[in-house]
Amino acid sequence: MTPDDDxxxxxxxxxxxxxxxxxxxxxRYTNLLWSVARGYRLERADAADVVQVAWLRLVxxxxxxxxxxxxxxxxxxxxxxxxxxxxxxxxxxxxxxDDFVLAGLPDDAxxxxxxxLAEERAEGLWRVFGSIAPRCQKLLRVLMADPAPSxxxxxxxxxxxxxxxxxxxxxxLDQLRVLLDEAESTAGGER
Amino acid sequence: xxxHDVLLDHLRRAALAADPPPAALVDxxxxxxxxxxxxxxxxxxxxxxxxxxxxxxxxxxxxxLVSFGGVEVGADIEIADGSDGxxxxxxxxxxxxxxxxxxxxxxxxxxxxxxxxxxxDGVRGAALRLExxxxxxxxxxxxxxxxx
Numbered sequence: 001m002t003p004d005d006d007x008x009x010x011x012x013x014x015x016x017x018x019x020x021x022x023x024x025x026x027x028r029y030t031n032l033l034w035s036v037a038r039g040y041r042l043e044r045a046d047a048a049d050v051v052q053v054a055w056l057r058l059v060x061x062x063x064x065x066x067x068x069x070x071x072x073x074x075x076x077x078x079x080x081x082x083x084x085x086x087x088x089x090x091x092x093x094x095x096x097x098d099d100f101v102l103a104g105l106p107d108d109a110x111x112x113x114x115x116x117l118a119e120e121r122a123e124g125l126w127r128v129f130g131s132i133a134p135r136c137q138k139l140l141r142v143l144m145a146d147p148a149p150s151x152x153x154x155x156x157x158x159x160x161x162x163x164x165x166x167x168x169x170x171x172x173l174d175q176l177r178v179l180l181d182e183a184e185s186t187a188g189g190e191r
Numbered sequence: 192x193x194x195h196d197v198l199l200d201h202l203r204r205a206a207l208a209a210d211p212p213p214a215a216l217v218d219x220x221x222x223x224x225x226x227x228x229x230x231x232x233x234x235x236x237x238x239x240x241x242x243x244x245x246x247x248x249x250x251x252x253x254x255x256l257v258s259f260g261g262v263e264v265g266a267d268i269e270i271a272d273g274s275d276g277x278x279x280x281x282x283x284x285x286x287x288x289x290x291x292x293x294x295x296x297x298x299x300x301x302x303x304x305x306x307x308x309x310x311x312d313g314v315r316g317a318a319l320r321l322e323x324x325x326x327x328x329x330x331x332x333x334x335x336x337x338x339x
Contacts, residue, residue, distance in 0.1 A: 014224070022224040030220050034212035048216050049317035049339060055220040056295065056318055056335040059227035081242075082337055088245045126205045144202040173195045 004069040011068035026055065029072055032145040033079045036157040039141035040083035050082040072150065076157035124187075128179045136172035143169060219295060219317075226295060231330040234261040234323075239336065261285075261331040264323050270338060276315040277338050283307040289324040294338075298322075314338065 010028075013021035033054055037047035054075050058065075065071060129137065142149065142157050155162045192200070238258040255270045264285030271278045283290055283303065290301040290309065294316030301309040301321075318335040325331065 019221075019224055023221055026217060026220040030212055030217055034216065035206070038210060044213070046339070048213055048219075049337060051212070051216055052219045052223065052295065052317045053335060053337040055223040056226060059223050060233055060334060062227070063229060081245075084245050085241055085337070086339075088247075089241060092244065122201065122205045122208065125201055126209045129202060129205070140199070140202060141206070144199060144206045146203050146207060148199075148203070169199075170195060173198050177194070177198065 007071060008068040011062065011065060011071050015062040025071065028147065029075055032072070032149050032153065033075055035142050035145035036076050036079050037083055039138045040080070040087065042083055042086055046086050050079055050086060053082055054078040072153040073156035076153050080157055080159070124183060125180065128183050129176060131179060132172065132175050136175055139168055140172055140176070223295065228332045231332050232261055234259040234331050234333045236334045257336055259321065259333040261323070263325055264331055266321050266323065266333065268321070273312050276313040278310070278312045279314050279319065280310040281308070283323060286326040287323045288326055291322045292319055293322060294319050
């Protein structure tokens with residue numbers, strides 16, 4: 001059974017009232033939807049609202065979903081549109097756009113769980129990630145969703161051609177690697 | 192695994208630790224299933240000033256107006272920030288005998304005046320929808336609209 005067949009079955013089962021199938025969809029996509037909303041730099045509360053709304057809309061939409069195997073793309077597209085709407089509203093209300101474009105992504109994240117992020121290296125990685133180019137942060141934030149998203153879903157989330165995801169991913173990870181090496185040699189020099 | 196794959200894998204773990212989705216989000220996503228109303232008519236979203244303003248540089252910050260239309264009934268609502276949650280005012284049209292406003296967490300009956308108008312304060316939640324019952328005992332629900 002291919003992953004697409006699997007998805008089609010889950011969507012059809014959910015459409016006929018199977019809560020377990022729905023829960024499986026939730027388990028599969030919630031982290032991705034969250035990652036997309038955070039990639040668009042929504043604050044955590046806004047990101048949670050946007051993701052919840054995407055699920056509420058999917059329930060309404062299940063009977064009419066034409067391509068069940070594209071349910072992920074449908075969900076991320078819904079989240080993307082809602083994110084743009086949130087950003088547009090915030091901008092009109094005078095929240096400067098720079099706050100979203102320039103602020104490091106991890107800055108308004110929840111307090112880091114010290115136990116989970118015990119490794120100094122992981123903390124350093126997250127800090128350096130916040131200093132790479134904003135468009136790289138956006139793409140990588142989506143790509144680091146758990147489980148790893150398909151390029152079709154990434155493409156729908158970011159309105160980016162599937163063919164340009166691989167090369168951009170490589171450039172962004174190269175940039176991150178350079179900054180990590182710099183940070184490491186600076187830290188080493190201080191010791 | 193290439194260096195890139197390893198790096199992305201480390202990022203994935205860092206994200207799970209530093210920026211995980213709130214635990215309540217998975218619960219609300221699961222609970223969304225129970226809010227499905229597959230047997231009722233789903234009204235159409237006809238108009239939403241918040242959606243239409245996306246990308247419009249000089250769109251004003253006027254009240255948010257949303258219109259829904261069903262086969263027999265319709266509704267126009269205005270959503271405004273209140274001191275405690277949102278204030279929703281609106282008007283239903285057609286043979287509506289009963290109306291309620293729902294959020295993912297709660298349902299409240301709306302009291303309609305002779306012209307089908309209503310007003311309710313303190314609406315809290317990520318989204319809202321209306322449920323309209325008609326004379327013929329038929330129920331229409333609107334699509335969910337995100338609030339905020």
